[in-house]
Amino acid sequence: QSVLTQPPSASGTPGQRVTISCSGSSSNIGSNTVNWYQQLPGTAPKLLIYNNNQRPSGVPDRFSGSKSGTSASLAISGLQSEDEADYYCAAWDDSLNGSVVFGGGTKLTVL
Amino acid sequence: EVQLVQSGAEVKKPGESLRISCKGSGSSFTNYWISWVRQMPGKGLEWMGRIDPSDSYTNYSPSFQGHVTISADKSISTAYLQWSSLKASDTAMYYCASGWLGNFDYWGQGTLVTVSS
Numbered sequence: 001q002s003v004l005t006q007p008p009s010a011s012g013t014p015g016q017r018v019t020i021s022c023s024g025s026s027s028n029i030g031s032n033t034v035n036w037y038q039q040l041p042g043t044a045p046k047l048l049i050y051n052n053n054q055r056p057s058g059v060p061d062r063f064s065g066s067k068s069g070t071s072a073s074l075a076i077s078g079l080q081s082e083d084e085a086d087y088y089c090a091a092w093d094d095s096l097n098g099s100v101v102f103g104g105g106t107k108l109t110v111l
Numbered sequence: 112e113v114q115l116v117q118s119g120a121e122v123k124k125p126g127e128s129l130r131i132s133c134k135g136s137g138s139s140f141t142n143y144w145i146s147w148v149r150q151m152p153g154k155g156l157e158w159m160g161r162i163d164p165s166d167s168y169t170n171y172s173p174s175f176q177g178h179v180t181i182s183a184d185k186s187i188s189t190a191y192l193q194w195s196s197l198k199a200s201d202t203a204m205y206y207c208a209s210g211w212l213g214n215f216d217y218w219g220q221g222t223l224v225t226v227s228s
Contacts, residue, residue, distance in 0.1 A: 002155065035213045037156070044206055044218040045148075045156065056216060088156050092212035099172045100146065100158035100213045 003028060004089050004103035011109040017077040020106045022089035024070050028101050032092040034072040036065055039086045039105075048087070049074060076108075084110045113137045113209050115145075115219035122225045123197050130193035131222045133207030140188035141165040143209040147181060147192045150221075151203045158213075159205075162190055197226045 005023040012018040022034065036049040047056050049065035052072065064075045072091075076083055089103040118132040133145060146161040160171035164183040171181070183190040190207060205222045208215035 032212065033214070035215070037215075039156075044221055045208075045215075046218070047210075047214070047216050050214045050216070086155075090156075090158075090213035090215075096173060097170050099170070100161075102156045102158060105155040 002104035003093060003101035004091065006087075006089060006103035006106045008104065009107050009109065011111055012076075012079045013111045014079055014081065016079045017075060018079055018108065019076075020074045020087055020089075020108070022072045022074070022103050024072075024091060024101070026070060027095045028070075028091045028093040029067065029072055030070040031094055034065065034067050035090045036063075036074045037088045037090065039088065041085070045088065079110055081110045084108055113140075113143065113217040115207050115209060115217055117205075117207060117219040117222045120223040120225070122227070124228055125197060125199055125226055127197050127226075128193070128195050129197055129224065130191050131205060131224065133190045133192075133219050135188040135190075135209065141185050144211060145181075145183065145190040146208050146210070146215060147179075147190075148206045148208055148215075149175075149203045150206065159192070164188075164190065197224075199226050199228075202226050 033051045037045040038048045039045045052067040053065045087106045093101045114136045141164045144161045147159040149157045159175040162169045162181045164185045180193045207219040209217045
C-alpha cells in the first residue's frame with residue numbers, strides 16, 4: 001500500500017492527451033513539491049518533472065505537471081508510442097523523521 | 112553532471128551478508144544526498160533511506176529501518192547498502208539515486224540481488 005495513490009493503469013491513442021493523478025496528504029504533497037519519474041521497461045527511472053511543474057533539460061514540453069492542495073497530476077499531450085512506460089510520483093513526507101514516498105506507479109499503454 | 116555506477120548483480124543464500132556499492136563521478140559527490148530505492152520483481156519503487164556523504168548523516172524509511180545499513184566513503188565517492196542477514200524477500204533490483212528530498216536527477220543503472228537457497 002503506497003503512501004501516494006495513483007491509478008494502476010492509463011491508456012490513450014497516439015496524439016491524444018492523457019493525465020495521471022497522484023493523491024497524497026498534508027504531510028507530503030500538501031507541504032512539499034512533487035516529482036514525476038518515467039521508467040521504460042528494463043531501465044532505471046528517469047526524472048520527468050521536478051518541483052511540481054519543472055522539466056529537466058531534454059524532457060519534451062509535451063510533459064507537464066501541476067499540483068493543487070494534496071493532489072498532483074502529470075499530463076502528456078501528443079501521445080507517442082515511446083511514451084509507453086511506468087510513471088511514478090514522489091514527494092518528501094514530513095512525518096516521523098522524514099522520508100521520500102512514492103506512488104504505486106501507473107502503467108501507460110499507447111493503443 | 113553526476114554519474115552513478117553500481118556494482119554488479121549478486122546471487123546469495125538466505126542468511127548471508129551483502130554489501131553493494133554506488134560510485135559517483137562528475138560533480139562533487141558530497142553536494143547531494145544519495146538515496147537507495149528498491150524495486151521488487153514486477154512492483155513499484157520504494158525509498159529505503161538516504162545518506163548525506165558530506166557528514167554521513169542517514170535517515171531511513173520506517174519500512175527498512177533496522178533491516179539495512181546505508182554508509183558512504185566520501186574519499187572514494189562511494190555509497191553502500193548492506194545487509195547482515197539476507198532473506199528471500201530481499202530479492203529485488205536496487206537503485207542508488209542522487210538529489211534532494213524526492214527530486215532524484217541522477218540514477219545508477221541498478222543492482223539485481225537474488226536471494227535463493
